[in-house]
Amino acid sequence: MSSRDHILNRINANKPELLTLPNIDASIFDAGLNVMAEFIKKVEVVGGNVLETTSNDAVISKVETIFPDAQIKYSTIAGTEAFNTLDLTTIKKSQDLEDLDILIIESDLAVAENGAVWVSDKQLPLRVLPFITKHLVLVVSKENVVPYMHQAYEKLSDTSGFGVFIAGPSKTADIEQSLVIGAHGALSLTIFVK
Amino acid sequence: MSHSQLASIFNKDEKKVDWHDKALWFVRHKRDKSVHEVKNWEELRNLGHGIKAHMLSNLDVYLKEFEANANKNGVEVHWAANAEEHNQIVLKILQENNAKKIVKSKSMLTEECHLNPYLEAEGLEVIDTDLGERIVQLAKEPPSHIVLPAIHKNRHEVDELFQEHLGTKPCDGDPQYLTGEARKHLRQKFIEADAALTGVNFAIAETGGFVVCTNEGNADMGAHLAPVHIACMGVEKIIPRQEHLGVFLRLLARSATGQPVTTYSSHFKKPADGKKMHIIIVDNGRSEQLSRPDFRASLHCIRCGACMNTCPIYRRSGGHSYDATIPGPIGSILSPGKDLKQYSTLPFASTLCGSCSDVCPVKIDIHAQLYKWRQIITKETPQPFIKKKSMEIMGSIFAKPSQFETVGKIARWSLRSLPKSMINSKPNAWGKARDLPLGPKESFDDWYKNREANKTKND
Numbered sequence: 100m101s102s103r104d105h106i107l108n109r110i111n112a113n114k115p116e117l118l119t120l121p122n123i124d125a126s127i128f129d130a131g132l133n134v135m136a137e138f139i140k141k142v143e144v145v146g147g148n149v150l151e152t153t154s155n156d157a158v159i160s161k162v163e164t165i166f167p168d169a170q171i172k173y174s175t176i177a178g179t180e181a182f183n184t185l186d187l188t189t190i191k192k193s194q195d196l197e198d199l200d201i202l203i204i205e206s207d208l209a210v211a212e213n214g215a216v217w218v219s220d221k222q223l224p225l226r227v228l229p230f231i232t233k234h235l236v237l238v239v240s241k242e243n244v245v246p247y248m249h250q251a252y253e254k255l256s257d258t259s260g261f262g263v264f265i266a267g268p269s270k271t272a273d274i275e276q277s278l279v280i281g282a283h284g285a286l287s288l289t290i291f292v293k
Numbered sequence: 294m295s296h297s298q299l300a301s302i303f304n305k306d307e308k309k310v311d312w313h314d315k316a317l318w319f320v321r322h323k324r325d326k327s328v329h330e331v332k333n334w335e336e337l338r339n340l341g342h343g344i345k346a347h348m349l350s351n352l353d354v355y356l357k358e359f360e361a362n363a364n365k366n367g368v369e370v371h372w373a374a375n376a377e378e379h380n381q382i383v384l385k386i387l388q389e390n391n392a393k394k395i396v397k398s399k400s401m402l403t404e405e406c407h408l409n410p411y412l413e414a415e416g417l418e419v420i421d422t423d424l425g426e427r428i429v430q431l432a433k434e435p436p437s438h439i440v441l442p443a444i445h446k447n448r449h450e451v452d453e454l455f456q457e458h459l460g461t462k463p464c465d466g467d468p469q470y471l472t473g474e475a476r477k478h479l480r481q482k483f484i485e486a487d488a489a490l491t492g493v494n495f496a497i498a499e500t501g502g503f504v505v506c507t508n509e510g511n512a513d514m515g516a517h518l519a520p521v522h523i524a525c526m527g528v529e530k531i532i533p534r535q536e537h538l539g540v541f542l543r544l545l546a547r548s549a550t551g552q553p554v555t556t557y558s559s560h561f562k563k564p565a566d567g568k569k570m571h572i573i574i575v576d577n578g579r580s581e582q583l584s585r586p587d588f589r590a591s592l593h594c595i596r597c598g599a600c601m602n603t604c605p606i607y608r609r610s611g612g613h614s615y616d617a618t619i620p621g622p623i624g625s626i627l628s629p630g631k632d633l634k635q636y637s638t639l640p641f642a643s644t645l646c647g648s649c650s651d652v653c654p655v656k657i658d659i660h661a662q663l664y665k666w667r668q669i670i671t672k673e674t675p676q677p678f679i680k681k682k683s684m685e686i687m688g689s690i691f692a693k694p695s696q697f698e699t700v701g702k703i704a705r706w707s708l709r710s711l712p713k714s715m716i717n718s719k720p721n722a723w724g725k726a727r728d729l730p731l732g733p734k735e736s737f738d739d740w741y742k743n744r745e746a747n748k749t750k751n752d
């Protein structure tokens with residue numbers, strides 16, 4: 100017998116009688132959040148920054164003032180092609196993105212209760228981009244911020260081939276529990292809400 | 294060695310024990326603050342428990358559903374009955390892809406299977422990329438905590454390790470500098486890697502996808518750069534539907550560190566163009582644990598570490614004292630199921646205070662299971678002479694109220710009157726590093742009788 104069948108048979112023989120699957124009633128967790136205020140608070144808790152904006156142009160000019168020394172830059176938001184110093188079509192392997200300073204991506208879903216922002220294959224030409232970049236900038240519309248994870252998954256019928264909730268810059272506290280921002284992923288996270 | 298023998302090794306460095314105790318209690322505290330912000334947290338725990346209990350009762354069906362969907366997504370699924378088979382499958386995949394350099398993100402399962410030494414013996418380079426895991430890998434030690442692998446090491450020890458292995462400058466243990474150097478060192482490893490290995494936090498039957506949670510971003514750096522991604526999971530990582538992630542992602546990080554969610558919750562479903570994705574589903578004793586009605590709920594565990602952070606024994610004995618991949622309260626109910634004799638002292642490494650069960654996000658009755666293992670162990674494994682005898686004596690004292698009363702009187706008198714040197718003498722383990730309370734003049738029984746008598750007098 101293959102290991103597969105062996106494992107499945109044993110589980111079938113050893114499992115208890117079928118128990119019912121509980122229903123999730125998301126309304127009982129609803130504390131009536133002020134969604135935007137909570138989102139901004141939680142992004143700060145997880146180590147990110149939130150800025151308000153009105154247009155993609157305003158995002159670009161703000162990014163250029165925050166990171167004046169950035170050399171290698173890439174943005175996927177509409178109408179900002181002039182900002183890019185990188186042509187992804189010439190990138191043969193993800194490893195060549197190692198020196199990317201700034202990446203700007205637009206997201207269509209964010210969560211107030213934990214400051215997480217969703218990005219997926221739909222926005223990412225290459226999956227490693229939001230992790231390998233030194234600084235990550237995300238743009239999200241106010242109407243796309245939902246209160247809790249339950250509502251986020253209602254919207255996420257298709258997570259595409261790869262998708263990730265990002266809450267703040269990468270971090271670690273593995274040396275004596277002291278928090279250090281900037282582990283393997285981005286060193287900073289700036290979120291623009293429009 | 295027994296748990297208490299190993300604990301006494303950790304206890305030699307009193308300052309370190311104090312730090313360890315306080316640091317973990319602080320994490321427990323952060324967890325409390327974070328969960329109190331969630332409306333109906335207890336209901337969320339009930340859901341976590343209910344979904345996992347249902348999953349176990351239909352596990353074979355969900356595993357098949359998961360496999361079918363993963364295959365449709367272009368992911369290759371493998372099955373391993375035990376650790377050895379798991380390791381062989383990993384090696385085979387690596388050889389087929391001519392992979393020599395492997396980066397690994399945290400996976401307790403690969404620790405359980407002792408994958409690293411197996412691959413190293415085959416001449417492969419395996420690099421743990423979670424900072425804490427890298428620290429213990431350089432120190433040639435196992436992790437001592439499932440979320441905070443290097444919690445037993447202080448900053449100066451890390452400083453020395455990095456000087457020796459990464460050529461860093463002496464920095465008086467500056468965490469910022471050391472983390473920065475580790476980032477540079479591991480960046481190179483990510484760039485060069487031929488294959489990436491990750492664990493799995495949740496595998497979704499409905500979609501065939503799986504979720505990996507990290508704070509450092511190491512799972513993603515590995516998986517998206519290397520041409521091959523191998524994800525290893527125990528059979529119990531399955532959840533039926535994607536919407537259940539809403540429950541578990543809300544529970545996990547808050548329970549683990551008090552964060553509202555981990556920095557990255559990565560949802561892998563299909564390999565990127567031109568890349569390969571493999572999933573290895575591992576039993577290694579889990580189906581056996583499933584057969585034990587009293588203990589099967591231990592398979593609900595989502596590895597948050599909260600039961601360790603809160604445990605008064607774990608905090609003072611350190612993770613290595615459990616001599617098992619999963620330490621702490623949850624480890625103490627999982628390990629005896631694997632080897633009752635080897636782990637026979639673990640269920641006794643508890644005060645049965647129940648704090649673990651109170652914080653567990655999936656409501657495992659951990660302390661009740663510890664108690665049940667004790668019943669089995671005392672019957673099935675030989676107990677130390679002193680323990681056996683003292684239990685017999687206690688039993689006979691408790692059996693007769695008059696005897697109990699007399700012994701109580703003597704004990705109270707002794708605590709009041711004997712010199713400390715005698716009370717805290719060697720045979721009394723309770724007198725180690727602490728003073729016993731002064732014996733009260735009257736017993737509870739006397740106190741109660743007096744009170745009742747006074748009541749009638751006053752009436």
Ligand code: SF4
Pocket residue numbers: 548593594595596597598599600601623649652653654655656657659
């Ligand atoms: S037993 Fe519960 S508290 Fe302990 S690690 Fe597992 S899920 Fe967390």
